[in-house]
Amino acid sequence: SCLIWKAFAERGVGKDADENRNGGSNTNNDQTVSFENPCGGTPTPTTCDGDVASFPFTESFESGFGMWKNASKGDDIDFTRNSGGTPSDDTGPAGAADGSNYVYVEASGNGTGFPNKRAILNSPCIDLTALTSPKLNFQYHMYGSSINKLTVEVRLDNSGDWNSIFSKSGSQGNSWKEADIDLKSYAGRSSVQLRFNIRTGIGNDGWQSDIAIDAISISNDDGGSNGGCQDGGVTSYPFNESFESDLGLWKNASSGDDIDFTRNSGGTPSDSTGPTGATDGSTYIYVEASGNGAGFPNKRAILNSPCLNLSDLSSPNLNFKYHMYGSAINTLIVEARINDTGAWTSVFNKSGDQGNSWLTANVDLSSYSGQSSVQLRFNVLTGSGSNGWQSDIAIDAISINNDDNGGGAGDDCPALYFNDFSINSFSNQDNDGNYSVSTSGESLTLINNTWKYISMNYTVTANTVIEFEFSSTAEGEIHGIGFENDNSLSDFRYFKVHGSQNYGITNYDNYVGGTKKYVIPIGSSYSGVMDRLVFINDNDASSGNNSTFTNVKVYEGACGNSSVNIDSFVSRVDVLGNQDEEVFSSLQIAPSLITKGSSLNLIGSSKGLNEIDYEIANLIGQIFDTGKLKGKTINVDLLKPGIYVLSLKNDFSKSNKRFIIK
The missing domain is CATH 2.60.120.200 (Jelly Rolls)
Structure with a gap:
């Protein structure tokens, strides 16, 4: 009889079962048959073996x-x-x-x-x-x-x-x-x-x-990793993680969040957000915000540290790189707690777009000194709104160490990672436009007559320092660096380190070969809100010159071993070169006295001529001719004898030159 009951059960007829569910022939969808199998009810559930x-x-x-x-x-x-x-x-x-x-x-x-x-x-x-x-x-x-x-x-x-x-x-x-x-x-x-x-x-x-x-x-789990930890697992410092092979001892939370951190090399899938590569090694982790309902809006990702035994650290410090670039960047928080209990306490917080570059966070953990069971977590919230997908946040190069200087005063000045920047032509000076960025992203090389800039919003203060390593194998006219706040030239903002032309601030014009490190307190020369950093490899007269800028850092005061004497900020007097770099300074009229029916000839550099507008007027302002230079010759055979003014201008400056037709 048990076989009969078993047959009923397997056909879908049993306690609270629909006859039609598993192949019954009754066409009335509302019929429910309620039997109980005295031999054990419905079929025995799957058992586990071994x-x-x-x-x-x-x-x-x-x-x-x-x-x-x-x-x-x-x-x-x-x-x-x-x-x-x-x-x-x-x-x-x-x-x-x-x-x-x-x-x-x-x-x-x-x-x-x-x-x-x-x-x-x-x-x-x-x-x-x-x-x-x-x-x-x-x-x-x-x-x-x-x-x-x-x-x-x-x-x-x-x-x-x-x-x-x-x-x-x-x-x-x-x-x-x-x-x-x-x-x-x-x-x-x-x-x-x-x-x-x-x-x-x-x-x-x-x-x-x-x-x-x-x-x-x-x-x-001897160390605990599911959002909690017991008994400090990490006791040797520095404890570093750059995610080159996996997440190491760091773990994505299994509960309490919506999405995970992901390891990645190169850029993230979405345009206009996320880094283009790692800041240390070739791999980093990030939160991918794409996918409405999946990556945004307001999706949370949590990455937990292992347990940290800070018993022997007097000034524990957390240092890491972060990248927060995108129109909808939300929040990155670092939180801490002890003994696997209680609320998480925020120890670091950043919100909003921080620019398209890797930044350094230095977090003082001295309040947790002596604790045997400390856990940290990175808590990221993705963006909201229709552009919420533009909110990828990345982390790299995590280091927990004892800060011998105390209070988190470690290296808070990372080198610029040029792969994260667009390399742009500057002013009207970028004649050849040749450049390359090293695979590591730490070096920018300019070749031939080239001026480049990267967008960099920075407020230069009295304590601002620029540090870099410079090398060149072929000298040009000007090799240098400096900040700008628009796309026009300001010679008093450029620090020349090499070259034959006497231009810009020349106090550091002492390069003789090899690789030389420069630490320049630019705050003693100028200050203000800047929006770009300019790299100069000028050579109007020839070609083949080159400049390589490596490990470029901008910071306030001092950075690690790169100390600057305080008196450098107050006692230095800038020595400006006496040679202008504007194209108009090199252009001259020859001859200045012209016979009627002849042409007006210009001599000097050909750089940027096709960007120059000209106008010819007499001394009372009557205009006789206008146009754009197409070379170094202007036809003036229709002008009557008299004194005239040739006005030259481009997007950056203008110049007037007088000539006479007899």
Whole structure:
């Protein structure tokens, strides 16, 4: 008789079951049949096989599924092992996160892979009797316009309901992400089972919802990483992380936020936001804000540090690089707490666009000196509004150390990373426009007659210093550097370090070869709000000259070992060169006395001639001719004898020159 009841149950007829749900023939959709199977009710649920009691228990699916199994019922489709990319465009990973293989759910095939199809992957039985802080760690990939949901669930003793312990919905970007899940509430239990429960997408693009899993690990968390920590794990300093191979001991939060930090090299996918490369090494981490409803508006990402034992540090200090560029940049906060309890306390906060360059944060942690269990976290909120996607925030080069100077007075003056800047032609001086940026991004090289600038909003004060290393293998007329607040020349703002022309501030004109370091207190020469930094490699008369500017730093006062004597700010008297660089200064009329019917000839540099407008008038202002110079000759054969004024002007200046026709 039990077989009969079992047959009823498997046809969908049992307690509170619809007859039609699993193939019944009754055409009345409202009929519900309520029976109970005296032999145990509905079919026995899937059981877990094996007892895993040795840890860490890991699986990367290199040779098979290991002890993990696709569910035999309760779902629609299975997980599949794969290497390389998935068959569908614009969804799924390009390869494994660990080794060569991973498992994923293929969402293609309307009615087969989508819409809303479920796939379940069950773990073996796990004996956590000997573990005090068990945790689950794995890599997941959720990329596609119709990504639905990934849930991790757990149950005990092969019975009862499955409880969700991790859930992500929507596209998480085209990269592998790490999940770190606290299983401490199951510590000491002898029969624990986990399962990955995936739902594919809906709608016409439901096929764009491949979800992948790799590098599963169940272990005892001695240091704590799921947003909490106990017993300081890091005791050796400096403790540095630049994310060159992975996240190291830093972990994305598994709860309390919406999206994750992602490792990246090069630029971010979105225009006009994010860096173009790392500031230390080749890799950094960032929060990708693209995808309305996925990356913005107001999505939170949290990155947790390991436990930090600061017992032996008298002046602990956090130093890191950050990049906050975009029209909708929201907030970056660094928070701290002790002993894995209580509220998080903000120790650093930045909001809004900070410009398209890497900046340095130096955070004093002396209030946590002597504490044995300190945890930090980076808490990022993405932008809002229609441009909320323009709010990628990046972090790199994290260092926790004892600050021997005390109070976080460390190196707060990073070198400019030229890959993060647009290199622009300056004024009318950029005749050849040749330049290159080193692979590291720390050097800018100019070749031939070239003036360049980078946009840099900076308020020069009495204490502002510019520091750089300079080298040249071929001398030109002017090699130098200086700030500007518009696109016209101001010789009193440029510091010349090399060249044959006597131009600009010449106090530092002492380069003789090799690589020379300059530390110039520009605050003793001028101050004010500037918007660009100018690099000069001038040579109007010839070509082949070059200038390389490396490790360019702008800071206030002093920076690390780059000290500047205080008297340098007050006692120096600038020595200005006596040779003008404007094109008009080199142009002369020859001859100044012209025979009627002849042409007016100009001699001097040809630089920028095609940008010069001219006007010829008599001494009472009557205008006889206007135009744009097309060379060094102006036809004046129609002018009557008399005295005339030739006016020359461009976007930057003007000059008047008198001539006579006899």
